[in-house]
Amino acid sequence: MTRLERANNVADLRLMARRRLPRPIFDYIDGGADDEVSLRRNATAFADYELVPDVLNDVSTIRTETRIFGQPARWPLMLSPTGLTRMFHGHAEHAVARAAARHGLLYSLSTMGTTRLEDLAQAFAGPKVFQIYIFKDRGLTAEFVARCRAAGFHGLALTVDTPVAGNRERDRVSGLSLPPKLTLRSLLSFALHPSWSLPALTGSRFDLANVSHKVDALAAGPMSLFDYIGGQFDRSVGWRDVEWLAREWNGPLAIKGVMTPADARRAIDSGATGVMISNHGGRQLDGAPAPVDQIEAVRDAVGDAPDVICDGGIRRGSDVVKALALGATACSIGRPYLYGLAAGGEPGVDRLLTLLHEEFRRTLTLAGINDIDVLSRRHVRHRSVAVSSGSPRP
Numbered sequence: 475m476t477r478l479e480r481a482n483n484v485a486d487l488r489l490m491a492r493r494r495l496p497r498p499i500f501d502y503i504d505g506g507a508d509d510e511v512s513l514r515r516n517a518t519a520f521a522d523y524e525l526v527p528d529v530l531n532d533v534s535t536i537r538t539e540t541r542i543f544g545q546p547a548r549w550p551l552m553l554s555p556t557g558l559t560r561m562f563h564g565h566a567e568h569a570v571a572r573a574a575a576r577h578g579l580l581y582s583l584s585t586m587g588t589t590r591l592e593d594l595a596q597a598f599a600g601p602k603v604f605q606i607y608i609f610k611d612r613g614l615t616a617e618f619v620a621r622c623r624a625a626g627f628h629g630l631a632l633t634v635d636t637p638v639a640g641n642r643e644r645d646r647v648s649g650l651s652l653p654p655k656l657t658l659r660s661l662l663s664f665a666l667h668p669s670w671s672l673p674a675l676t677g678s679r680f681d682l683a684n685v686s687h688k689v690d691a692l693a694a695g696p697m698s699l700f701d702y703i704g705g706q707f708d709r710s711v712g713w714r715d716v717e718w719l720a721r722e723w724n725g726p727l728a729i730k731g732v733m734t735p736a737d738a739r740r741a742i743d744s745g746a747t748g749v750m751i752s753n754h755g756g757r758q759l760d761g762a763p764a765p766v767d768q769i770e771a772v773r774d775a776v777g778d779a780p781d782v783i784c785d786g787g788i789r790r791g792s793d794v795v796k797a798l799a800l801g802a803t804a805c806s807i808g809r810p811y812l813y814g815l816a817a818g819g820e821p822g823v824d825r826l827l828t829l830l831h832e833e834f835r836r837t838l839t840l841a842g843i844n845d846i847d848v849l850s851r852r853h854v855r856h857r858s859v860a861v862s863s864g865s866p867r868p
C-alpha cells in the first residue's frame with residue numbers, strides 16, 4: 475500500500491499536507507479570515523442536513539454525468555481557482571489540471587496562478603475556466619478576456635468578494651505577508667522541511683505568471699509584481715461592470731462570491747450564466763453564511779437554467795449529494811485538492827478525487843438514488859426542522 479493509499483479521506487490528506495509543508499505555507503492554505511468562523515461553519519453546516527433515503531430502488535447503475543459552464547463533467551464537481559499553487563508543489567497547476575481531466579472534471583485557473591493561461595491550455599485539452607477580476611485597469615481585464623478566448627478557455631468565473639484582502643491572522647503570525655516578515659519560528663519550519671524547501675529554492679521561478687508581462691521592472695524583484703497587482707483591486711466595481719464583462723466575453727460566465735438570492739438574480743439579469751455561492755472559503759468576510767445554507771433560496775431566485783455552484787466547505791462526497799438535493803448544479807472545492815497536491819503532487823490530487831468520487835457514489839447508492847436528476851429537496855432535511863417536528867409538544 476502506498477503512502478497516499480493510506481489516506482482514507484480529506485482529513486487524512488490534510489494531515490499529510492501539514493507534515494510535508496513548512497507551517498507558514500500550510501497555514502496559508504488552511505487558514506481563514508479573522509476568527510475563522512465562516513471557514514469552520516462552511517464545512518460543519520453540511521452536518522446539519524440529514525439525508526432522507528429511498529429504499530428498494532434499483533441502484534445497480536447510477537447516472538452522475540452533468541454539464542457545468544456548458545461543459546460535460548463525469549460527476550457534479552469542479553476545482554476552484556487557487557492562487558500561488560506552485561508554492562504547494564513544484565508541479566503546480568499542470569498537476570491539478572491533469573488530474574482533473576483524468577477524472578472528467580472542470581479545472582479553474584486563477585488570475586493569481588503560477589502558470590501562464592496559454593501554457594496550461596496548450597498542455598491540457600480538458601474543460602477549463604479562467605478566474606478573472608475586474609481590475610482598475612479595465613484594459614487588463616479585457617486583455618484577459620481576449621487571451622482566454624484565444625487559448626480556448628470554456629468559461630470565466632468573476633470573483634467579486636475581494637474588494638480588499640481578508641484579514642488572515644495566521645499569515646500575520648507566521649510573517650507570510652507582503653513583503654514577507656518571516657519570524658524565527660517560521661524560518662525554522664522552512665529549515666525542518668527540506669523536502670519542500672530545497673525544490674522550492676532550486677525549482678522553476680515562482681511568480682504571478684499571468685500578469686508578470688505587465689511589470690517592466692521585474693529586475694526590481696517579485697515584490698514589485700505583487701505591488702502592481704495589489705494596486706489593481708478596485709473597490710468601485712459594480713453591476714455595470716458585470717454587464718460589460720458579459721458582453722465582452724459573450725460565453726459561460728459565473729459570478730463567484732454571490733451569497734444572496736437578490737444578488738444571484740441580479741447576476742443573471744446582468745448577463746451571467748451562473749453563480750458560485752461562495753465566501754472564498756472563509757478567507758474574506760468572516761461571519762458570512764455557509765454556502766450550503768444559501769442554495770435553496772438562490773435556486774428559487776434564478777430558476778432552473780443557470781448554474782448554481784456551491785463553493786466551499788465540501789469535505790465528503792455526501793456533501794455534494796446534499797448540495798444537489800438542495801438545488802445546486804454542482805459543487806466546487808479548493809483546499810481539498812490543495813491538501814492532496816501538497817501531500818503527494820499529482821497522485822495526491824488523484825487520490826483526493828478518487829476518494830470524493832467513491833464517497834459520492836456510495837452515498838447515492840445507499841440513499842437509493844440511481845440518477846442525480848432524481849435528487850430533490852425531499853431527500854434532504856435540516857436538523858432544526860427534523861428536531862422541532864419530531865419533538866413532543868410542551
Ligand SMILES: Cc1cc2nc3c(=O)[nH]c(=O)nc-3n(C[C@H](O)[C@H](O)[C@H](O)COP(=O)(O)O)c2cc1C
Binds near residue numbers: 503556812
Ligand atoms: C490557498 C487558496 C488560494 C485561493 N486563491 C483564490 C484565487 O486566487 N481566486 C479566487 O477566486 N479564489 C481563491 N481561493 C478560494 C477558492 O477558489 C474557493 O472559493 C475556496 O477554496 C472554497 O473553499 P474550500 O477551500 O473549503 O473548498 C483560494 C483558496 C485557497 C485555499
